[in-house]
Amino acid sequence: MSTTILVHERSPAPATGGTLIADGLAMTGRHLRKIKAAPGVLILTQTMPITMLLFFGYVFGSALAVPGQQYRAFLVPGLLAATAANGLMTGMFQAAQDCDRGVMDRFRTLPMSRAAVPLGSTAAEVLTTAAGLVPLMLVGLAAGWRIEGGAADALAAFGLLLLFRFATSWAGYWLGLLIRNEEAAGQLGSATFILPLLSSAYIPTDDLPGWLRTLAEWNPISALAAATRDLFGNAAPAADAAWPSAHPVAGTLAWAALLLAVFVPLTVRRYARGGRA
Template sequence: MSVQALEETRTLLGRSLRHITRSPDTIITTAIMPIAFLLLFVYVFGGAIDAGTDNYVNYLLPGILLITIASGIAYTAYRLFLDLQGGIVERFSSLPISRSAVLWAHVLTSAVSTAVSLIIVVAVALIMGFRSSASPLDWLAAAGILMLITLALTWLAVIAGLSASTVDGASAFSYPLIFLPFLSSAFVPTDSMPTPVRIFAEHQPVTSIVDTLRNLLGGQPVGSEVWIALAWCVGLLLLGYVVAVSIYRRRVT
């Protein structure tokens, strides 16, 4: 990306962030459902779930963080869809502005707002008893993985925003992603699942990402699981970026 494209992205990012600051309920709404899941599983179901640990909040938090990300990217698809319907994207395409700048502005806006939501969820988890023995480097690595999966899923959300024919269709993209952690090691160990479900759970991206985050936040060795998690994140990011840019070019030409 050229210097000019970076400057254009920065300008459009400022525009999108101003919309967020004028409507902070977006961030609050994104955090509400994950916090509700956190409260429900810890205080209602926690006593009946054997996760092999005395502190279920510690076990649960990585999966809740992924649900937070999945909740947040729905707004990316929604905002992009509204921009397309409102004609602002067509106006941008008629100006000497880098096409990638328009999409990157939406993606980076999602990254910023999702990061705020994640901080809120972690703060609530701390109040509920979450404790971590992770080093600063472990925390930094966990934050990096969370941001990488945020970018990957946001680019997939851009595809939904560009392809949807209705507002509801754009927003509905996140629903399967919110459900996916329930079929992983996010809430219970995969050993307790029926064989077909266990096989799926152990070979889908959420499990490797959740296990890596859980080990990092617990100050434990991550082993080879981290490379599987990174491969999923990078693969989804590249796939989402290539397909989104291709669809965008077809729409604005």
């Protein structure tokens, strides 16, 4: 007489609104406590823009000319945009670190929404970025940058920066789930430093060669940098630029919506499947 043993795999909790919100808040708290316990990556990513402001603004500032304004006033919004885009690196590193240390496998055994883990991480990214942008803005004010627009426009600029950080964090989290190795993610993350260099974050794109200018103006970071300058009242977008840079607020919203539409489902699916391709 044969005996059949049935093994039931625990299925995830249904992704209802209440479950997703509660589980997502729990994961957000977990990531914030993790950052508090090991703040090295946060300190590095938040102090780097300030270092770059001091370096570019005072070392190279006299050699770089921006029509109609001081270079430091041009640079600060670009650094804010580059900081928001840095969610690609931090999201990738956090996901790869949890995979490499087996944390993801333990999370998958818990009866909670599959979207809660990446949602908690990306939400924590938004909160830490909101706090980290303040010192950069204060140093920028001390360096000569000014918010010349209205309060509503300034808040809209801040909101765009956080929205873009949220979107790039999802893209980075998906990459981290693919890489699944902490050291490899750290090495690849350092390569993302080139993305703001290929944008209008640090220099105007007007004098770039034709093909390079097109590439820079279609870079999502260029749209965000132009939108931030426009909303802070620092500079009007160039009328002859590519569409995302000529209409930077709409362009930034479009880029953020595209990133979220692509990478939210990809990330949740990849997380649910674990190490399977």
